[in-house]
Amino acid sequence: MAETLVNNPVITDSLEAENAKALKKLRKRQKKRGSIENAKVKKSKGKHINGSLGGDIAIFILLALLGIFMLFPLYYSIIQSFKPISELFVFPPKLYVISPTGENFSNLFKVAGNLWVPFSRYVFNSVFITVVITLMHVFVVCNCAYCLSKCRFPGYSALNQLIVISMLFTSTATWIMQFVVMAKMHMINTYWALILPSVATSMGLYLMRQNMSTINDAIIDAAKVDGAGAFRTCWQVVIPNQKPAIATLIIFVFQGAWNVQGGALVYKEDLKTLPTIMSQIAASGIARQGIIYASAVVLMIPPLVIFLIAQSNVMETMANSGMKD
Amino acid sequence: MAKEKTVERKKPIEPGSWRHTLHEMKMNQACYWMMLPFFALFTFFTVIPVVMSLPLGLTSFNLVQFPRYIGLQNFYSLFVNDDVFLIAVKNTLIFAIFTGPFSYVLSFILAWLINEMNPFLKVFFTFVFYAPSMTPSAFVIWQLVFSGDSYGYLNSVLLDFGIINSAKQWLTDVTYMMTVVIIVQLWTSMGAGFLALRAGFQGIDTALYEAGAIEGIQNRFQELFTITIPAMGPSLLFAAVLAISGAFTVGSVGAALCGMPSTAYAVHTVMNHAQDYGSIRYEMGYASAICFVLFAVMLICNQLIRKVLSRFTDN
Numbered sequence: 219m220a221e222t223l224v225n226n227p228v229i230t231d232s233l234e235a236e237n238a239k240a241l242k243k244l245r246k247r248q249k250k251r252g253s254i255e256n257a258k259v260k261k262s263k264g265k266h267i268n269g270s271l272g273g274d275i276a277i278f279i280l281l282a283l284l285g286i287f288m289l290f291p292l293y294y295s296i297i298q299s300f301k302p303i304s305e306l307f308v309f310p311p312k313l314y315v316i317s318p319t320g321e322n323f324s325n326l327f328k329v330a331g332n333l334w335v336p337f338s339r340y341v342f343n344s345v346f347i348t349v350v351i352t353l354m355h356v357f358v359v360c361n362c363a364y365c366l367s368k369c370r371f372p373g374y375s376a377l378n379q380l381i382v383i384s385m386l387f388t389s390t391a392t393w394i395m396q397f398v399v400m401a402k403m404h405m406i407n408t409y410w411a412l413i414l415p416s417v418a419t420s421m422g423l424y425l426m427r428q429n430m431s432t433i434n435d436a437i438i439d440a441a442k443v444d445g446a447g448a449f450r451t452c453w454q455v456v457i458p459n460q461k462p463a464i465a466t467l468i469i470f471v472f473q474g475a476w477n478v479q480g481g482a483l484v485y486k487e488d489l490k491t492l493p494t495i496m497s498q499i500a501a502s503g504i505a506r507q508g509i510i511y512a513s514a515v516v517l518m519i520p521p522l523v524i525f526l527i528a529q530s531n532v533m534e535t536m537a538n539s540g541m542k543d
Numbered sequence: 544m545a546k547e548k549t550v551e552r553k554k555p556i557e558p559g560s561w562r563h564t565l566h567e568m569k570m571n572q573a574c575y576w577m578m579l580p581f582f583a584l585f586t587f588f589t590v591i592p593v594v595m596s597l598p599l600g601l602t603s604f605n606l607v608q609f610p611r612y613i614g615l616q617n618f619y620s621l622f623v624n625d626d627v628f629l630i631a632v633k634n635t636l637i638f639a640i641f642t643g644p645f646s647y648v649l650s651f652i653l654a655w656l657i658n659e660m661n662p663f664l665k666v667f668f669t670f671v672f673y674a675p676s677m678t679p680s681a682f683v684i685w686q687l688v689f690s691g692d693s694y695g696y697l698n699s700v701l702l703d704f705g706i707i708n709s710a711k712q713w714l715t716d717v718t719y720m721m722t723v724v725i726i727v728q729l730w731t732s733m734g735a736g737f738l739a740l741r742a743g744f745q746g747i748d749t750a751l752y753e754a755g756a757i758e759g760i761q762n763r764f765q766e767l768f769t770i771t772i773p774a775m776g777p778s779l780l781f782a783a784v785l786a787i788s789g790a791f792t793v794g795s796v797g798a799a800l801c802g803m804p805s806t807a808y809a810v811h812t813v814m815n816h817a818q819d820y821g822s823i824r825y826e827m828g829y830a831s832a833i834c835f836v837l838f839a840v841m842l843i844c845n846q847l848i849r850k851v852l853s854r855f856t857d858n
Contacts, residue, residue: 273763277656278664284653285671288730291684292674362581371571372564377582384585386788386841387593387834394606394827395592395599403587418584424784425739428777429746448573462745466738473677514678521677529666 295518299323299511306507322508326516329499329509335487337495344476344492347412348520351475354417356467360460363426364452368438381427384420397482411483412491416475422467429463430456465528473521493517600832606825617832628833630808631816635791635837637721638812642728643790647782649729650737655767658744669741676734685727685800689713714801720809724797731796732789736782743778747771776852783848791841794818813837 298306300318330337365371366378396415397406405411433456441451457464479497480490496517500510568575600617602610621628650672657668688696691712698710713719747770755770772779794814797803801810803819813833821830 274659277659281653281656281668281671285668288672288675288733292678294684295678358581358584361577365571365574365578369571369574370567371574372567377578380590382784382845383842384589384593385784386845387589387838392589392592392596395595396588398595399587399591414584415588418581418588420585420589421735421785423581425742425781428739428781429742431777432746432774448571449577452577460746462742466742469738470735518678525670525673525677526666529669530662 295511295514299508299515301508301511303508322512323516325506326499326509326512329506330495333495339488340490340492340495343409343489347409347478347491348472348475350409350413351416351478352468352471354413355419355422355471355475356464358417359422359426359467360457360464361449361452363423363430364456365448366423367427367430368433368435368456369448378427381420381424385424400483407484407486407489409489412478412480412489416471416478419471419474422471425467425470426460426463429460433459461531465531468528469521469525472524476517476521596831597835599828600835602828603826604828604831606827610828613828617829618836621829621832621836627808627811628813628816631811631813634721634808634810635793635812635814638725638728638793639790641725642732642793643786646729646732646789647736647786650733650782651740651779653733654737654740654744655771657741659763669738672733673738675731685730686714689723689800691715715806717807717809720797720801720805724800724810727800728793728796732786736785736789739781739785740775740778743775743781744771746778747774780849780852783852784845787841787844787848791837791844 294313297313297315299322300315300320302317302319302321305312305316327337333340366374366381400406400411400415405414437455437459438451441455446454477493478491479494484490496513500506500513599610601612601614603613603617604610653668653672657665657672660668690696690698691710691714693699693702693710695710695713697713698707701707702710711719713723751770751774752766755766760766760769792814794812797805797810797812798815798818803815804811814837817830817833817837820826820833
């Protein structure tokens with residue numbers, strides 16, 4: 219029976235087609251069902267092909283020891299923020315809290331509540347600026363990085379050189395000129411003065427450019443053949459393959475944007491950002507020692523949350539998967 | 544002219560000619576539109592300020608009066624008259640040699656080791672090693688650790704164990720300052736480069752490892768050198784550029800720990816020097832000249848590293 223079927227070319231073809239269809243369906247279902255499961259299977263098969271259990275344990279111990287060294291200051295500032303005033307000035311300083319208290323935090327918000335401009339205004343400023351910078355940065359940088367890494371247009375190598383060189387230039391000598399430029403464009407004392415300089419930074423662009431250049435050209439050619447323009451290729455083909463890099467980009471830009479200090483760029487009180495106001499509160503001397511630590515901890519939370527979300531969403535990318543060459 | 548006729552007959556456009564360039568530009572029109580937003584902002588906030596500040600190095604400018612052209616005098620006094628600058632150059636080179644390559648290699652090794660772990664531990668350890676860069680205010684703690692009295696953590700521990708018999712002035716004694724600042728510098732330098740390398744590792748196609756295993760790769764090290772490093776050339780280059788610019792612009796850590804100026808300028812760097820003239824003495828012309836020298840050195844260094852790395856990696 220089987221032999222007769224095999225010998226009949228028409229039937230075999232249709233059978234194969236049927237099989238292929240069924241397989242595709244199955245794969246699709248598998249993909250839909252628990253992507254985490256899939257990722258785990260892939261990992262245990264993929265990454266640990268050449269690893270041993272002993273090696274894993276040794277690595278873990280090494281990293282844990284180094285990790286303590288790296289985490290110590292973070293731990294210390296959190297501990298300090300929970301110390302009551304009597305413990306803060308104990309000498310030598312203790313590495314643990316005897317009677318933890320939320321006093322510092324409540325004091326911080328009490329001081330913040332008595333400000334001339336409502337505290338919520340500063341929170342709004344910071345959140346608004348950070349969100350706008352992050353969104354604009356990711357959009358602008360991804361577009362540009364795609365072109366710089368995958369398009370061979372006239373002037374492309376010159377622009378790439380420009381980006382690398384600009385990363386080496388330090389801001390100490392240029393801040394005054396930046397101010398002059400912004401003043402000429404009438405941007406001083408507006409949100410734009412805080413937002414626009416952080417949108418187009420060469421570090422983010424270079425990061426994305428470098429990562430995108432590892433993508434296989436064949437995928438992009440395939441997209442072109444299918445009729446996708448540069449913009450569509452960038453956002454539907456390249457970007458979905460760049461999750462780790464984009465997560466990293468978001469961490470960088472969020473952190474930078476969250477810590478933007480108005481400085482000379484805005485002097486109107488209701489445009490100032492949270493870090494500016496926190497450092498103003500903390501600057502009032504030794505009596506507010508606890509508040510300094512509390513404000514540092516509060517300011518640390520948003521970048522930390524973004525970091526954890528971004529990092530844990532990074533699955534192994536499937537860059538170049540489906541390529542056969 | 545004769546050539547033009549043949550062009551008309553065959554209709555190819557010669558590469559290198561302006562017509563070819565124009566044609567290419569038309570073909571890639573979409574690219575230019577996509578790059579426009581970035582480069583417009585980049586020109587206004589980076590290119591113009593940088594280009595405008597370079598000529599400043601040739602002037603005497605105090606922010607109040609109009610810059611006065613003085614030729615190469617700034618550079619002349621920088622190298623001939625300014626003793627502190629020469630100390631700063633020496634210190635910067637020491638910092639660059641110790642912190643640059645070391646933090647680069649360390650972040651690569653750590654990123655690699657972390658990559659071998661399971662997903663939860665990956666996130667956890669990435670967080671642990673990136674944490675110092677998220678808490679810029681945290682190096683106040685190092686002041687407590689290295690505090691000069693017998694209550695400073697390091698002093699009290701060493702005294703308890705009888706390794707030293709009197710408290711050391713870690714932050715003001717010239718013999719220790721350099722070491723202390725290098726350690727703290729290393730601690731803070733595991734930031735962007737490390738995270739970029741992590742992303743680079745994450746982006747490697749796992750099929751490559753499978754193929755490698757089939758081809759007979761035996762252990763992790765072989766895998767590292769034959770598959771991983773060649774596959775992540777671009778990320779390595781990025782981290783290298785970051786490491787260079789980080790290593791040559793050290794200064795804030797030393798200033799925060801040892802004060803500015805530090806004792807006998809022991810940890811005074813070129814960056815500190817530029818800040819000193821730029822934001823304390825308001826001699827912007829001189830500060831620009833200092834930054835220009837620093838920039839030139841970094842550029843040379845960058846070209847060298849590029850050449851070295853291109854031997855090991857794919858692109």
